[in-house]
Amino acid sequence: MNTTDPVLSVTTRTTETGPVIEAAGQLDFDTAPHVRAAITTALTTTPAPDTVDLDLAHLTFCDSSGLTALIRARHEAAGTGTRLRLAAVSTPVADLLELTGTARLFPLAS
Template structure:
């Protein structure tokens, strides 16, 4: 079987590799990649609310390197908009995911609050976030109050020993 060459001067691009096909890629089916499925940054939602005398930041979504600045801005806003609270509560019960960049954002929030004379208190971390805090030793550095339901489930599973 003879393969006919491509017409001269015609280049066929390979969008996933940004180059023309070679012997290894020729004939393979190309899979389209859309920006909305691959490159959308995860979402983070932060809401500041007053609960009695306490200020509470409700944090939901994914706390990753790209969303860390949003958390920092929310903490800064909470510390500067209101009279400096003695304690700032951060409810993490809706935080689905936290990576090393998100952990860095939590540590920075802790330092920023401390510099303002405020204690940062993390409340109700989800199981993945509590695991990350425990694994990295940050549960001993940051003030964390776990959700009792999550804590009892983890103890039953033997995860927190």
């Protein structure tokens, strides 16, 4: 990545099943607030969605701060009655979820 490339891009699109938030790049201490903000925005729409899907297929890196952001987002979603699902997961993120035992916290979108 060169210095003009964003470290993380976050986009949200609406589907029939609810919002899909796609994060691409590096999810770390500096970028985690951007993902959390997108999730919070999706959860505070009226009416609250039944599900919010996270598409992490294009994440190249996730550190403990990124993982913490995902876990906090899961708790925030549960508090609104919304299911937070993973629509796709890159290999580095899947490895982190398995290593930390947190994969079981996130249902997969079908």
